[in-house]
Amino acid sequence: MIKRKDQVSGAFFFLISLFVIQQSLKLGLGDATTPGPGLMPLIWGVSLSAFSFATIVKACLRRETGADTIFLVNWVSTKRLLLVIGVLLIFTSLSRFLGFFFSIYWVLVILFRELRVRWWLPFLAAGATTAAGYLLFRVFIKIQFPRGLFGI
Amino acid sequence: MDSISSLWAGFQVALTPTNLFFCFVGVFIGTLIGVLPGIGPPGALAMLLPVTIGVPPTSAIIMLAGIYYGAQYGGSTTSILVNIPGEASSIVTCIDGYQMARQGRAGPALGISAIGSFVAGTLSLFFLCLLAHPMTHLALRFGPAEFFGLMMMGLIFVTFLSSSSMTKSLISMGMGLILTSVGMDIITGKVRFGFGSMELANGIGLIPLAMGLFGLGEVLLNLETKIDRKVFEGRIKGVLPNKSDLKVSSGPILRGSILGFFLGVIPGGGALLASFFSYAMEKKLSKTPERFGKGAIEGVAGPESANNSGAGGAFVPLFTLGIPSNSVMAMLLGAFILYGIVPGPLLMNEHPEIVWGTIASMYIGNVMLLILNLPLIGLWIQILKVPYHALYPVITFFMIIGSYSLRNSFFDVLLLIIFGVLGYLMKKFQYDAAPLVLAFVLGDQIETAFRQALIISAGKFSIFVTRPIAATFLLISLILLLLPVFSWIRGRKSIVSQVTTEGKTDKSILG
Numbered sequence: 308m309i310k311r312k313d314q315v316s317g318a319f320f321f322l323i324s325l326f327v328i329q330q331s332l333k334l335g336l337g338d339a340t341t342p343g344p345g346l347m348p349l350i351w352g353v354s355l356s357a358f359s360f361a362t363i364v365k366a367c368l369r370r371e372t373g374a375d376t377i378f379l380v381n382w383v384s385t386k387r388l389l390l391v392i393g394v395l396l397i398f399t400s401l402s403r404f405l406g407f408f409f410s411i412y413w414v415l416v417i418l419f420r421e422l423r424v425r426w427w428l429p430f431l432a433a434g435a436t437t438a439a440g441y442l443l444f445r446v447f448i449k450i451q452f453p454r455g456l457f458g459i
Numbered sequence: 460m461d462s463i464s465s466l467w468a469g470f471q472v473a474l475t476p477t478n479l480f481f482c483f484v485g486v487f488i489g490t491l492i493g494v495l496p497g498i499g500p501p502g503a504l505a506m507l508l509p510v511t512i513g514v515p516p517t518s519a520i521i522m523l524a525g526i527y528y529g530a531q532y533g534g535s536t537t538s539i540l541v542n543i544p545g546e547a548s549s550i551v552t553c554i555d556g557y558q559m560a561r562q563g564r565a566g567p568a569l570g571i572s573a574i575g576s577f578v579a580g581t582l583s584l585f586f587l588c589l590l591a592h593p594m595t596h597l598a599l600r601f602g603p604a605e606f607f608g609l610m611m612m613g614l615i616f617v618t619f620l621s622s623s624s625m626t627k628s629l630i631s632m633g634m635g636l637i638l639t640s641v642g643m644d645i646i647t648g649k650v651r652f653g654f655g656s657m658e659l660a661n662g663i664g665l666i667p668l669a670m671g672l673f674g675l676g677e678v679l680l681n682l683e684t685k686i687d688r689k690v691f692e693g694r695i696k697g698v699l700p701n702k703s704d705l706k707v708s709s710g711p712i713l714r715g716s717i718l719g720f721f722l723g724v725i726p727g728g729g730a731l732l733a734s735f736f737s738y739a740m741e742k743k744l745s746k747t748p749e750r751f752g753k754g755a756i757e758g759v760a761g762p763e764s765a766n767n768s769g770a771g772g773a774f775v776p777l778f779t780l781g782i783p784s785n786s787v788m789a790m791l792l793g794a795f796i797l798y799g800i801v802p803g804p805l806l807m808n809e810h811p812e813i814v815w816g817t818i819a820s821m822y823i824g825n826v827m828l829l830i831l832n833l834p835l836i837g838l839w840i841q842i843l844k845v846p847y848h849a850l851y852p853v854i855t856f857f858m859i860i861g862s863y864s865l866r867n868s869f870f871d872v873l874l875l876i877i878f879g880v881l882g883y884l885m886k887k888f889q890y891d892a893a894p895l896v897l898a899f900v901l902g903d904q905i906e907t908a909f910r911q912a913l914i915i916s917a918g919k920f921s922i923f924v925t926r927p928i929a930a931t932f933l934l935i936s937l938i939l940l941l942l943p944v945f946s947w948i949r950g951r952k953s954i955v956s957q958v959t960t961e962g963k964t965d966k967s968i969l970g
Contacts, residue, residue, distance in 0.1 A: 309889070313627075316888040320630050327637050334651055339918030344644035344651055347906045348637060355633035362626045365947075384683040388883075391682065391855070392876065398859070399872045407863070411856065418852035432849070436856055448513060450864045 313366035320359035327352035391418065406455030408445075412437045462588040469815030473823055478518050482820045485522035486827050489529020494537055494839045498854055499547070500530045501896070502674035504790040505666050506854075508797065509861045516798040517813045521820040523794055527787045528580060528770045528821060531730055532828045535572040535763050536839050539565060547622075548730035548766035551738040555751065555758030562754050567700040571708050571756055572763040573832040574700070579716040579764035580825040583771025586720045587778075587818060591807065594779035598804035603911035604922045608932030610905045613726035613782050614898055615936040620725075620732060623891040625943045631885070635895035638663055639902025646910060658870040665793040667862040667874035668899060672892040673786070674858050675875060676882020678851050699833075704756050711741050711761030719765030723772020726784040733769030734762035771821065778814050780804060782901070786893040789900040797865075 330345075331352055337343025394417050402410035415433035444450045472478060492503040503526055511519035534549035539556035552572065559568040601609070618628035641652045642662025653660040700708065718740065719733035741761040742751045751758050776782045781803030783789040795802045800810055807814050832839075862875040885892050916922035924930045 312888050316627075316890070317630075320634070323637075324633070330652060334649065339913055339920065341918075342646075342910045342913055344647050344649045347909065348640045348651060351633055351636040351640065355630060355637065358626050358629040358633055362624075362630060365624075365626060387682045388679055391679065392880065395855075395859070395872075395876050399869050399876065403869060411859065414859075415852050415856060418855060419849070421848035432852070436853055440856060440860055443510070444860055444864060448510065448864075450509075451867060452863070 310366045310369050313362055313369075317359045317362035317366060321356055321363065324352050324356035324359055327355065394418070402455065403453050404455050406457050406459045407452035408437055408441055408459045409455060409457045411440070461592050465592075465811060465815045466588055466819060468811065469817075469819035470822075472517060472812045472816030473521065473819035477515070478521050478816065478820060479823065481514070481518040481522040482525050482824050483827055485525020486529035486532075486824045486831065488522075489526040489531075490533035490536075490828065490831055490839070491842065492526060493530035493533020493535075493549075494842055495845075495850065498677060499673060500527050501669060501786040501790055501893075502677060503530070504787060504794075505669040505674060506857045506861045508666055508790070508794055509864045511794070512797075512865070516795075516800060516810075517816045519798065520791065520794060520813055520817050523791055524774070524817050524821060525824050527773075527791075528767065528824065529828060531767045531770050532573065532576050532832050533839070534766075535576070535759075536569065536832070536836070537843060539568045539572065539759070540840060541843060548734050548769070549763075550731075551734045551762040552759055554738070555753070555755050558752070558754035559756065559759065564754065564756075567704050567756065568759050569836055570700045570833065571704060571760045573829055574705075575708065575712045575715065575760045575764035576767040576832075577825050577829045578712050579719060579768035580771060580828075581822065582713075582716040583720045583723070583768040584818060584821050584825075587771055587775055590724075590775055591779055591814070591818075594775065595804050595807045598780045601804070601928070602926070603908040603915065604926050604929040605932070607905060607908035607912055608923065608929035608936070609780065610782060610901050610908065612932040612936045612939075613776070613784065614894065614901065614905075615939045616726040617785070617897055618894050619939045619942070621891045621894060622731075623889050627890045628894045631890050631892065632894040632898040635898025636902045636905070638668070638895075639899045640906075645903060645907060658868065661866075663874060663899075664862075664865060664871055665790075665796075665896075665900065666865050667871045668878050669786075669790055669793070669896055670858050670862055671875045671878025671880075672882035672885070672896060674854065675879025676886060676892070678854055679879060679883040680886050681847060681851065700756070708756055708760035710744075711737070711757040712764045714740065714744075715761040715764030716768040719768030720772040722765070723769035724775045724784065726776065726782070730766035730769035730773070733765035733772075737761040737765035774818075777802065778806060778818075781806060781904075783897060786896045789897045792900050 327348055331348035332345060334345030334348065335343040336346050336349060394414050398410050398414045412433050415436055416429050419429035419432045445452060473482065488503065488507070489500070492498055492500060504523055507523070507526065511522065514522075531548060534544060535552050535556065538544045538549040538552035539560050542553050542557040544550045544553055556568045556572070559565065614632055618625055618632050621628035621631075623631075641659055643650055643660060650660045715733070715737040718737055719730070722733040722736060723730065725732075738751075738758060738761060741757045742748050745751065745755070745757060747755075773784045773788050776784050777788045777791060781792070781801075783792045792802050795806075800806070800813065858875060859872055862871045863869065865871065882892055885895075912922050913920070922929070923933055
């Protein structure tokens, strides 16, 4: 399994390195007396390609037995994972319009859903956390947050 | 004499009510972070960095440093009582600490770990004071070529000592160096990897990057695994170890403190390596090594002292050279930059109140930790019982606010999510994130030093090999890079010869 993981991740980083090399050549390398903005990214890109290539080669040469899958998929945990990432992405795109603390309250209600031994507990926990954050960051540290449609 | 008078001035800074308050907050949060599995000191530092905006830099650094060494104390509590290390550096403590708890000796285990940590913390500060001035004087002689060599050596050391394979750590380092290139070029002013985005032209922030990799990545990983914490239910009696416990532990504490400090100074060394080395050393030195793993108090005293001393040692390169030796120190370096302070050898001369104030606060913090950790052990046990699904929303909430608040930017929240997913995947694919963060923090300085050295030498790359100090650093880096290659080739040769021998044997059997 590690062999496959290393091959996949090595290939991923190798592709990134090729992209970095191509972009840094476009930036301009300058010369030794006046190095250009592309010089260091080129060096890092070439190094990354060498290291990722070495990882792929090492993985290919490794003798390994056992399951040849990348992930051991556990649907329940994957669902939780995707839910958290999805909720955060929705928050990032909507909170400017709906208001920072209003949106984050609902994010917390969803994240606290496993406390639903009593139906009101996620709402209470989310409310307490949001209020504490509001007091600390908005009132005491005076950071400006978007107020949005609902003014909070 | 220099160090004594500087330390005295440091105490005057650290003993002001404001700094005492921030020191307490730091060690308290640090202990909490250490106790709670699922969030480590780098993530906690990234989360709390935005809170320190508006706070005087000295107080902020005192608090952030307190979180680091406080976490080393707290980490032992979970290792002993739950058999789950709160911190990576407390992994070794699980072995004998948990066995002691099972034998009804949780009290002495916690007690010796707190006492050892206190002694080690104090000793490491003593060494830190001794080394600070000479190291700074040495560093002042360095030019760009030497700094380039030193920083490269530091990075290679981190990858060499990393928990994952070296090639993977080098990839992680390479990614950090590439990510640091995003944004405006410091010398020509040209935007690199901006792709027309205003936000990318400003570069990637350290806070969303570190918080994503160490904080959100960890949260996502923990969502996959059920954290089963069977907290010690018995009553903890006799936290103070008896005379024989103290006698047996005094040697390991002293040895652990000295070993830990010097391993802490090495980039990539720090508290984790120190605790493992100390355990191995104590087992080797013991007349009864068979007791190790079955509740030997030396197995707790040595590593716990070593990890605290290692935490102190890690401050040496940061304060004297401006070079972080691990990801926590990288976060502190980021904090310095955020407060507009240039880290490096001039730091001690330009901002002695920060350096010596922090060093003095660490003495005070160690006393606070002793008070926090022994009588308040019941509180930490109660905190351990809080389920993870009640904790992670709060952690996520603080990370969102923290990443947004530094630049009032939702782009930073997006970066937090992206790096969170990257951090999660890196853990799944067994890549260490520490070299990435360290390279990201040092990347700008490495590039500046490299380009300055070339400009000074009128474009001669030979400057890196003709200057002896720079050449030595780069030679060490090269050796460290090549060592795994040689051992890999040797390993493959032995496999080939083994297969050949097996083949010959099979043939002889067959016929």
